[in-house]
């Protein structure tokens with residue numbers, strides 16, 4: 001990391017202010033070569049903003065700016081950092097950036113400042129990932145989860161797990177070093193309980209993966225039903241915009257239409273589909289239906305729309321893929337034309353896309369389908385991502401094997417091998433390595449010679 005990197009840190013476009021950031025050993029020197037202020041950059045007091053001008057090679061002013069110096073290690077990246085706030089024009093910001101590149105700065109890779117922050121020990125991997133989640137958050141709950149992860153909540157949980165695993169390995173190692181000592185039954189039972197506890201903790205974290213996926217990419221929600229029941233009208237009602245074409249003609253929607261929406265802080269990716277009917281001679285329509293079936297198979301929520309004003313016997317209900325029944329919300333649309341009594345036992349929600357009656361009940365039902373919120377206290381919003389999920393799954397696998405080996409009275413070294421694998425996997429969550437520390441714990445907790 002001897003290179004000094006530069007990037008425009010604000011969004012591309014016209015804005016009030018544009019920030020260019022430099023990080024690395026030559027940050028101050030490079031900034032000093034283009035900045036003219038009352039005091040040379042090398043002597044500027046860190047963490048205060050200083051007014052001055054950016055000048056090009058001919059000595060002409062490019063912009064008047066505010067400049068901030070951060071001295072290693074007290075910066076975001078842990079390196080020397082310089083930030084320059086210029087006027088936010090596309091061209092002006094770009095020119096300052098290019099002047100810095102001309103001084104030898106390298107264009108930063110995506111995420112490189114945060115990567116350096118991680119490599120310099122300013123944050124763990126879960127926090128680095130949270131920075132990205134925070135930037136990408138599109139809903140209130142996703143933002144809350146990212147903020148908490150950035151504050152280190154998940155990292156702390158992983159570290160606690162890791163400490164427990166290190167303790168366990170240390171304990172097992174002690175028996176390897178002293179094979180003449182048998183594990184007495186009380187200790188054995190306690191160790192078994194400890195392993196079970198760890199598996200429970202890992203499972204608890206794994207249980208948050210579903211919520212994590214939904215927060216990060218939205219609950220996949222598919223609107224399906226026979227032609228002309230009001231599917232596109234429902235998409236428009238939920239999103240509040242006239243996105244999809246609505247018409248009295250059956251077969252209006254041919255292709256899938258996608259829109260994002262938010263319900264009580266949760267993101268939903270809503271897909272309107274071509275009406276499903278068993279037989280069609282229209283090739284385009286048939287292709288549309290094929291897409292619909294694919295969407296249905298991976299949906300988190302299925303909004304099955306029927307024309308509730310018609311008798312239930314006349315409705316040709318869509319054949320849903322196996323295993324999806326728990327995810328279905330049946331919507332009895334066109335309730336403004338009165339809901340036919342034959343639907344009374346079907347367990348559907350009466351709705352009118354025409355008047356909007358019933359929409360709040362539907363929104364609540366959609367949230368319920370994907371957000372049980374069970375298990376975790378209010379305000380505690382741990383939601384692991386796919387990488388964490390892989391690590392924790394591997395760790396749990398290791399612990400399950402360890403427990404089995406332990407119960408089968410295998411030698412402690414075999415049990416320890418599996419626990420070590422779990423330890424490695426959990427260490428990967430925060431991005432730590434372990435071996436040295438295990439040695440440390442062995443010698444500090446178990447006196448040699450006993």
Ligand SMILES: Nc1nc2c(c(=O)[nH]1)N(C=O)[C@@H](CNc1ccc(C(=O)N[C@@H](CCC(=O)O)C(=O)O)cc1)CN2
Pocket residue numbers: 070073074075076083122
């Ligand atoms: N202008 C600006 N705004 C920003 C950032 C930035 O880099 N620059 N950040 C970037 O994403 C976020 C803030 N994150 C930061 C985290 C740590 C430090 C920092 O200087 N840390 C020092 C001192 C800590 C202290 O004073 O308590 C350190 O860790 O030693 C700076 C920004 C959001 N806003």
Ligand SMILES: Nc1nc2c(ncn2[C@@H]2O[C@H](COP(=O)(O)OP(=O)(O)OP(=O)(O)O)[C@@H](O)[C@H]2O)c(=O)[nH]1
Pocket residue numbers: 225226227228229230231232233234245246247248249250251252253254273274275276333334335336337351352353354355
């Ligand atoms: N009375 C009444 N009519 C509705 C309601 N919702 C939709 N409609 C009408 O039903 C017809 C079909 O609506 P669409 O939303 O296009 O139906 P669709 O299910 O998307 O139809 P396809 O795309 O052809 O499969 C239109 O004439 C709508 O105005 C409702 O709640 N009440």
Ligand SMILES: [Mg+2]
Pocket residue numbers: 231232233244245246252253273
């Ligand atoms: Mg439609």
